[in-house]
Amino acid sequence: MRNIIILLGVLVVGAVGFLFYQDKSEIPVAEKETSVTKVGFVYLTTPGDHGWTYAHELGKQMVEKRFGKDVKVSVVENVPEGPDATRVIRELAKGGNEIIFTTSFGYMDPTLKVAKEFPDVKFEHITGYKRSKNVATGNIRFYEGRYIQGVVAGLMTKTNKIGYIGAYPIAEVIMGINAFAQGLKSVNKDATISVIWANTWYDPVKEADAAKVHIAEGADVLAQHTDSPAMLQIAEKEGALGFGQSTDMSAFAPKAQLFASINNWGPYYIKKIEELRNGKWNTGDGPHHWAGNVWGGLKSDMLIISKFQNMPDEVAQKAQEALDGIKTGKINIFAGPLIDNTGKEIIPAGKALDDGALWGMNYYLQGVDGKVPG
Amino acid sequence: MITFIPRVKVSKNWVIIAPILSIVFTIFFGLLIFTFLGYNPLETLYQIFVSPFSRIDRISDILVKACPLIIIGTGLMLCFKSNVWNIGAEGQFIMGALLAGFIALSFPNIETKFFLLITILAGFVGGALWAFIPAILKTKLNVNEILVSLMLVYVAMLFIDFIVRGPLRDPMSFGFPLSKPYPEGAIINKIPFPGIGFLGQLHYGILFVFLLVPISWIFVNKTLGGFKINVLGSAPQAAKFAGFKQNSITLTVLLLSGGLAGVAGVIEVSANIGQLQPEVSFGYGFTAIIVAFLGRLSPVGILFAGIIIATVKLGADNAQMTMGIPKVVTGLFEGILLFFLLTGETLQKYKIKWSEGK
Numbered sequence: 001m002r003n004i005i006i007l008l009g010v011l012v013v014g015a016v017g018f019l020f021y022q023d024k025s026e027i028p029v030a031e032k033e034t035s036v037t038k039v040g041f042v043y044l045t046t047p048g049d050h051g052w053t054y055a056h057e058l059g060k061q062m063v064e065k066r067f068g069k070d071v072k073v074s075v076v077e078n079v080p081e082g083p084d085a086t087r088v089i090r091e092l093a094k095g096g097n098e099i100i101f102t103t104s105f106g107y108m109d110p111t112l113k114v115a116k117e118f119p120d121v122k123f124e125h126i127t128g129y130k131r132s133k134n135v136a137t138g139n140i141r142f143y144e145g146r147y148i149q150g151v152v153a154g155l156m157t158k159t160n161k162i163g164y165i166g167a168y169p170i171a172e173v174i175m176g177i178n179a180f181a182q183g184l185k186s187v188n189k190d191a192t193i194s195v196i197w198a199n200t201w202y203d204p205v206k207e208a209d210a211a212k213v214h215i216a217e218g219a220d221v222l223a224q225h226t227d228s229p230a231m232l233q234i235a236e237k238e239g240a241l242g243f244g245q246s247t248d249m250s251a252f253a254p255k256a257q258l259f260a261s262i263n264n265w266g267p268y269y270i271k272k273i274e275e276l277r278n279g280k281w282n283t284g285d286g287p288h289h290w291a292g293n294v295w296g297g298l299k300s301d302m303l304i305i306s307k308f309q310n311m312p313d314e315v316a317q318k319a320q321e322a323l324d325g326i327k328t329g330k331i332n333i334f335a336g337p338l339i340d341n342t343g344k345e346i347i348p349a350g351k352a353l354d355d356g357a358l359w360g361m362n363y364y365l366q367g368v369d370g371k372v373p374g
Numbered sequence: 375m376i377t378f379i380p381r382v383k384v385s386k387n388w389v390i391i392a393p394i395l396s397i398v399f400t401i402f403f404g405l406l407i408f409t410f411l412g413y414n415p416l417e418t419l420y421q422i423f424v425s426p427f428s429r430i431d432r433i434s435d436i437l438v439k440a441c442p443l444i445i446i447g448t449g450l451m452l453c454f455k456s457n458v459w460n461i462g463a464e465g466q467f468i469m470g471a472l473l474a475g476f477i478a479l480s481f482p483n484i485e486t487k488f489f490l491l492i493t494i495l496a497g498f499v500g501g502a503l504w505a506f507i508p509a510i511l512k513t514k515l516n517v518n519e520i521l522v523s524l525m526l527v528y529v530a531m532l533f534i535d536f537i538v539r540g541p542l543r544d545p546m547s548f549g550f551p552l553s554k555p556y557p558e559g560a561i562i563n564k565i566p567f568p569g570i571g572f573l574g575q576l577h578y579g580i581l582f583v584f585l586l587v588p589i590s591w592i593f594v595n596k597t598l599g600g601f602k603i604n605v606l607g608s609a610p611q612a613a614k615f616a617g618f619k620q621n622s623i624t625l626t627v628l629l630l631s632g633g634l635a636g637v638a639g640v641i642e643v644s645a646n647i648g649q650l651q652p653e654v655s656f657g658y659g660f661t662a663i664i665v666a667f668l669g670r671l672s673p674v675g676i677l678f679a680g681i682i683i684a685t686v687k688l689g690a691d692n693a694q695m696t697m698g699i700p701k702v703v704t705g706l707f708e709g710i711l712l713f714f715l716l717t718g719e720t721l722q723k724y725k726i727k728w729s730e731g732k
Contacts (some may be wrong), residue, residue: 046701076694078701083646088576088691089437095695106651168539170550199535362500369394 003244014027025141035070039063040092040100042076042085042107051202051227053077053237055246056103056126056198062266063273071273081106086113095172099276101269102126111135116316122281125271126265127172129359138268141297142172143179143358144326145261145305146223147333149243150183151322152258152308153191153221155315156241160191163214165224165231169373173225174361179224181323181367191366215240219298221258232256241310248306255372259319260306267301295355296347299327339366377592378724387388388722396718400711407706411698421696422689422704432688434576438646439684442467444583444637446662447669447676448590449634451567452627455594455671458612462508462523463635464659465530466501469644470636472534473500475650478560479542479553489559494640501636502629504530509628513621519628527659535652542650553650561646583677586634591673603627614704635659668715686711 049058064073074097076088085107092100093114099122102111108128115135123135131137135339154164163183166173177195184191193241194217196210207226211234214222224231232253234285244250244260275281296302305323308316325331332355338346340363347353362372401419408415426432439523446463453460467727474497507526511517535551544554564572592599606613606623613620643654665683669675690704 040695074695075698076691079691081651081653082656083438083575083642084656084691086646087438087688091691091695106653168551240689311376361599 007311035068035098036070037273038074038095038097039071039273040089040095040097042079042088042092042100042102042104043075044079044106045202046077050229050252051246052263055101056101056265057341058247059265059269060330063269064265066275068271070277079107082110084252085110089114089123090117090341093121098122099273099281101122103265103319109373122272122276124269129263134285136272136281136294138272138294138296140263140265141295141304142261142263142303143175143333144297146176146180146305147183147326148259148305148319148322149223149261150180150185152179152185152243152311152315152319153223153241154184154186154188155318156258156311157188157191157221159220160188161217161219162191162193163217163219163222164193164195164209165207165210165214165222165226166195166197167225167227168199169197171359171361172301174364174372175358176225177368178361178365181365183335183365186203188320191367195364195368195370197373198226200226202227202319204228207231208234209233211242213236244306250309252308256312257306258310259308262304262306264302264304289294293334297326298323299329340364341366341371375729377727377729378720379727380682380724381443381722386722392496392718393715394723396714397535399714400707403714404707407710408424408699411703412704413697417697418532418693418699420616421475421699422686422707425692425696426685426688429604430570431574431576434573434682436681436688437491438575438577439687440680441580441583442642442658443665444660444677444680445586445638445641446635446659447630447665447680448586448673449631450662450666451594451669451671451673451676452589452603452605454629454666456606456623458512458525458601458624458627459520460505460508460631461520461663462505462525462527462564462659463656463662464655465523465527465632466504466635467639467642467655467659468527468530468534468633469504469639470497470499470501470633471495471639471654472537472650473503473636474560474640475556475643476537476554478556478644479650481559481705482557484557484559486559487563489557490562490644491642493560495639496632497636497640499636502633502637504636505632509625512628519624534654536649540651544649548651550654555649556644560644561648562641564645564672575646577641577645579645581639582637587673587677636661661667664712665713670719 005128015170041056041060043053043056043223045053045264047054060073060075063071073083073318074092076259081104089100089102089110097366102123103126106299108125108130110125112130112132112135115132119134121131121134125135125137128137138147148290164177164180166177177193181193184193194214196213200206207224207230208230211222212232215238220240222231222235222240224245227245229249232242232244232249236253236256240256241258242256246263248260250335308319322331332352336347336351337349338353340346364372394633404419405415406420426436446467450463470728474493477496478493504526508519508522511522532644538553539551544552562577564575564577566679567573587704602618605616606618606620613657638658639654647654661683665679668682669679686708690701693699693704694701
């Protein structure tokens with residue numbers, strides 16, 4: 001018995017000793033190799049093959065392809081939006097990463113906290129509204145894609161009922177619903193949108209339930225501001241139609257997806273890293289801004305539209321016109337007169353809502369049923 | 375059929391060998407899996423177990439991560455020792471944080487740190503109140519506390535969600551679900567070290583752990599209350615004969631564990647977040663159940679168990695940052711570790727008998 005104990009003891013000591021001996025993998029503290037830029041990414045979930053984080057993963061892959069050996073990318077996935085985020089971002093900064101992309105809204109305060117401790121590191125927070133000397137923010141005009149969705153939905157619906165699944169009643173989601181309503185109204189004055197709040201960004205079960213409720217209530221075109229393909233899968237099964245979110249989801253619903261609004265972060269990442277390498281990185285103006293110093297949409301290719309499918313050519317043509325209209329600036333989605341769904345005038349004809357007003361939206365425009373919760 | 379038969383005498387040698395064997399097996403299977411998946415196995419083990427200790431600020435990060443686990447685990451220990459199954463520490467954590475947050479936000483200009491005593495007390499009360507629901511249902515109506523405490527977790531999650539989207543939402547947050555920042559008096563500061571500055575996130579809340587562990591050790595081992603809990607858990611009949619009031623013990627341990635979970639919530643939010651948000655806990659209340667058992671339901675054991683779990687979690691992040699190993703793989707490794715540790719402990723207390731069962 002004694003022998004066994006001794007043997008095991010030796011084994012463990014040996015193993016641990018060997019591990020210490022292997023001490024080569026330690027992250028070098030702020031050691032900069034010439035011309036190689038170290039880039040860090042923080043993900044909210046594992047990328048998987050669809051949705052929000054996958055879109056960032058695709059952007060990261062574009063970065064790797066574009067810069068090749070000139071960048072070294074480190075990724076941390078599945079980071080909850082709290083103290084863990086602070087720790088992970090700090091570790092990335094300590095590990096010598098020169099620019100760190102934090103890709104979820106909830107990383108806002110952790111990013112700012114760490115940025116204060118590392119004034120030489122650049123931080124890029126996605127979808128936040130707080131900035132500092134070395135924290136820039138970036139966001140996408142997701143609502144532009146939703147206007148086109150509204151156009152297509154208005155032309156495709158037979159029941160004139162549109163089912164919309166919202167994540168949380170925050171300005172970003174509400175402006176998406178309202179943009180959809182504007183698109184809808186431009187082609188079909190009779191259709192209405194009914195909204196179900198899933199109160200989650202990602203929960204396939206809840207999203208599927210919401211889709212079933214919409215279909216049971218007569219909706220034949222569905223839209224979503226949540227992240228899973230569950231809604232499209234239900235639509236596929238029930239013979240309804242819908243739109244993909246964040247990434248192309250036609251693989252999940254080949255007969256139901258009309259098109260998907262795709263978040264295209266790659267060009268933005270590449271631009272910011274290039275700026276950093278040329279010493280031109282900046283945060284734009286002002287410390288506190290509703291949407292960040294870069295709020296790009298269809299025009300800047302930060303939002304792209306997948307192939308129009310499962311629709312007649314005339315509809316696809318109308319959709320293309322809307323797409324072109326937004327790109328060229330011919331269509332201003334929130335141009336007056338805008339009237340909310342209680343009949344109150346938001347803005348008169350001849351004027352248009354500015355970006356700040358979009359981030360203050362807490363009302364539905366005409367065409368949407370019900371009222372904003374909270 | 376497999377049956378577990380308690381060993382009459384637990385061998386002294388095996389008390390030492392079992393955990394060592396568990397670790398050897400874990401490392402062996404870890405090496406196997408990492409090699410199989412194409413990662414340098416030794417470097418991976420290094421990242422998971424050693425790298426979290428490789429810098430002093432990383433060690434302090436371990437303490438920060440372990441802090442709520444140890445506090446909640448200690449409370450759960452009291453419950454589990456007396457055969458009361460509180461599975462809802464997560465909810466009690468949230469309600470503690472929420473009540474304390476409500477009080478903190480009600481005094482937006484307060485600066486004195488003595489205010490922390492009030493918020494921590496509020497956290498205790500919040501957590502204890504949430505645990506009081508399963509407690510009273512259990513003692514008055516004999517309702518199963520596992521189900522009630524677990525289901526109340528989801529109620530608590532939805533409740534804090536509602537609160538930060540509605541009543542306590544910061545009007546300056548552009549509609550995002552965040553409360554206003556806490557006043558200075560409700561913030562637990564980071565500990566400044568002369569000449570070094572701050573070490574990671576290390577904050578004064580850690581001191582509570584260093585108070586709690588000895589106090590709970592004394593309570594469990596040296597007081598009548600602790601004795602009653604031990605007896606009730608290991609020999610309910612004896613406790614009955616001795617005239618211990620089972621209901622009052624059940625009530626006490628649930629309130630204590632709920633209260634401690636609530637305090638953990640206050641410390642976590644006041645030290646690391648500084649405002650209320652929809653998610654404040656990230657599963658601490660559930661992980662602490664593992665910590666309590668891994669620590670063999672003893673205060674010192676829980677201290678170490680909390681540190682082990684925190685180390686592996688941080689190590690998993692490091693492995694990902696330096697080697698790009700996905701979280702699922704390191705999660706698998708965590709699972710192996712727990713499996714062998716708990717198996718080792720079980721086999722040391724029980725013999726396995728295989729029989730032809732029907």
